[in-house]
Amino acid sequence: MRTISCPAPIPDWVAGDASSAPRRGERLAVESASATQGGQGMAEGERKDVAGLLSVVPPGRTWSLAFSMLATTLGIVLLGLIASFLLVLSKAPARVHAECESAMDLARRLIRSAERSTFGAPAAERLHDTILALREFRHLEVQIQGGSGLGAAAQAGASGPLLLLHDTEATARRPPEEVPAWLLGWMGRAVRDIPPLRVGHHPLIGTVLVHPQPYDEAREFWEELRVAIGYHLMLFLLVSIVLFLVIQRGLRPLRELQTAFERLGRGDFSRPVVEEVPAELRAIHVSFNHTARLLEHAQREHASLSRQLLRLQEEERASIARELHDELAPYLFCIRLDASSNLALEDETPMEEVRETFVSIDENVSQIQARIRDLLHRLRPVDIDVHGWPEALVTLLDGFRTRFPRIDFNLDASGLDVVSDDTMRVSIYRIVQECLTNVVRHADAERARVAVRCLPHAAGGPGILIEVTDDGRGPPAQTAWGRGLIGMRERAQALGGSLDVLAGSPRGTRVMGRIPLPA
Numbered sequence: 001m002r003t004i005s006c007p008a009p010i011p012d013w014v015a016g017d018a019s020s021a022p023r024r025g026e027r028l029a030v031e032s033a034s035a036t037q038g039g040q041g042m043a044e045g046e047r048k049d050v051a052g053l054l055s056v057v058p059p060g061r062t063w064s065l066a067f068s069m070l071a072t073t074l075g076i077v078l079l080g081l082i083a084s085f086l087l088v089l090s091k092a093p094a095r096v097h098a099e100c101e102s103a104m105d106l107a108r109r110l111i112r113s114a115e116r117s118t119f120g121a122p123a124a125e126r127l128h129d130t131i132l133a134l135r136e137f138r139h140l141e142v143q144i145q146g147g148s149g150l151g152a153a154a155q156a157g158a159s160g161p162l163l164l165l166h167d168t169e170a171t172a173r174r175p176p177e178e179v180p181a182w183l184l185g186w187m188g189r190a191v192r193d194i195p196p197l198r199v200g201h202h203p204l205i206g207t208v209l210v211h212p213q214p215y216d217e218a219r220e221f222w223e224e225l226r227v228a229i230g231y232h233l234m235l236f237l238l239v240s241i242v243l244f245l246v247i248q249r250g251l252r253p254l255r256e257l258q259t260a261f262e263r264l265g266r267g268d269f270s271r272p273v274v275e276e277v278p279a280e281l282r283a284i285h286v287s288f289n290h291t292a293r294l295l296e297h298a299q300r301e302h303a304s305l306s307r308q309l310l311r312l313q314e315e316e317r318a319s320i321a322r323e324l325h326d327e328l329a330p331y332l333f334c335i336r337l338d339a340s341s342n343l344a345l346e347d348e349t350p351m352e353e354v355r356e357t358f359v360s361i362d363e364n365v366s367q368i369q370a371r372i373r374d375l376l377h378r379l380r381p382v383d384i385d386v387h388g389w390p391e392a393l394v395t396l397l398d399g400f401r402t403r404f405p406r407i408d409f410n411l412d413a414s415g416l417d418v419v420s421d422d423t424m425r426v427s428i429y430r431i432v433q434e435c436l437t438n439v440v441r442h443a444d445a446e447r448a449r450v451a452v453r454c455l456p457h458a459a460g461g462p463g464i465l466i467e468v469t470d471d472g473r474g475p476p477a478q479t480a481w482g483r484g485l486i487g488m489r490e491r492a493q494a495l496g497g498s499l500d501v502l503a504g505s506p507r508g509t510r511v512m513g514r515i516p517l518p519a
């Protein structure tokens with residue numbers, strides 16, 4: 001007998017279970033040679049489809065992850081810098097105010113002591129020296145109005161130092177050009193409420209006014225600010241570069257994953273992705289490799305099943321052709337012979353002879369009818385059309401009971417009205433038929449029990465469970481799957497289900513099939 005090895009079930013290295021020795025009651029060991037032969041890839045068209053799917057990146061205005069991370073982090077740093085800059089700026093007026101006030105206070109004390117002192121140089125000279133000293137003070141501006149100045153001093157025979165004092169606006173300080181006007185305005189506003197210090201009019205010196213002046217402070221502040229901004233910009237740049245490199249490095253495993261997905265799309269399962277990646281991505285890489293192995297296995301199995309399907313189709317066709325030729329042709333030949341001999345008969349040929357040829361024709365025609373009925377039954381179970389569903393199963397069992405009265409056949413069919421799909425009905429019928437044929441041919445059993453039930457609340461979703469058990473000798477330890485078992489499994493798998501042949505308990509064989517109900 002010719003046998004065909006069955007496509008291998010998913011091996012343990014894929015399913016992740018190392019203990020796989022077949023025991024009684026477990027899935028039988030099956031040959032897997034054909035699963036690995038030639039199933040090296042999906043059809044070219046399918047590959048293109050998958051590759052096409054993978055290459056189609058849906059359009060959308062999305063930023064790259066690296067850019068988003070970089071922009072967010074740097075944005076936060078930048079906001080922090082701006083906030084601290086504004087904080088410093090907001091505190092600057094208070095600082096200027098305090099400095100100017102203390103400078104004005106000092107000036108007030110110095111002028112008062114110069115005016116009151118009775119020691120040393122005359123009062124005018126002391127005041128003159130004090131004013132000269134005050135002009136060197138930061139945060140102060142000394143203004144002289146209405147004095148007779150140089151000329152008057154000379155006329156009065158004043159001594160040298162008085163010559164140094166100049167009248168009026170010429171001595172006013174100019175705002176520093178390098179400091180922006182807004183900063184000067186901001187600083188100036190802080191000292192607006194400090195009143196100027198007016199020194200009583202002196203005939204030679206004139207009226208002396210001492211104003212608070214934030215220019216030096218503003219210049220200093222501006223210098224510090226520029227240095228700080230430059231420093232922070234450099235730091236910002238450095239942080240950006242380091243961050244960019246870190247993110248690029250962090251995203252490398254994702255890029256590798258993308259390349260691996262593209263390879264997968266081309267049907268290349270040869271290279272798994274590395275699993276030594278950062279902890280967050282390790283689970284994804286491990287799952288990817290696992291899925292790739294499953295996919296590779298499924299693809300091989302699919303290719304192997306397709307090849308077997310083609311072969312079985314060809315064998316079926318050859319068998320029908322053989323049957324037509326070997327079984328029907330001789331009967332047709334005989335009918336033709338009978339008919340032509342009838343044509344050649346004389347009028348006076350006895351009726352008995354004529355009848356004989358008709359009897360022969362009748363026998364040959366009924367033989368042909370029987371053969372055609374068998375053939376039709378092989379092509380399609382007519383019971384389903386004639387008796388309906390699920391009564392066809394009852395008729396099937398009845399047929400076996402009639403032909404094999406020594407075996408006790410038992411059927412338990414429930415909830416099968418939900419099966420409305422014709423392909424599914426035919427598949428269930430064929431699986432039960434093949435199981436019973438095997439019982440009759442191989443089991444040497446006394447009892448065979450068929451259970452076909454609808455399980456609406458099964459764990460894997462609603463489906464039909466087919467279970468055929470017998471109390472015969474059981475399957476051999478290494479079952480070579482023939483056309484029957486392969487055909488049953490193919491039918492189940494084609495409908496998204498599964499089929500297993502198990503050793504029965506305590507003896508015999510147990511075939512378990514499960515076909516999910518369409519949603």
Ligand SMILES: Nc1ncnc2c1ncn2[C@@H]1O[C@H](COP(=O)(O)OP(=O)(O)O)[C@@H](O)[C@H]1O
Pocket residue numbers: 001438439441442443470472473474475476479480481482483484485486508509
């Ligand atoms: N009910 C059974 N009892 C014992 N052996 C069985 C039974 N069903 C199947 N087998 C074993 O499985 C083999 C393959 O069966 P199958 O694929 O239907 O091919 P075939 O029936 O053409 O031999 C059989 O040759 C037989 O050894």
Ligand SMILES: [Mg+2]
Pocket residue numbers: 434437438482483484485
């Ligand atoms: Mg069989």
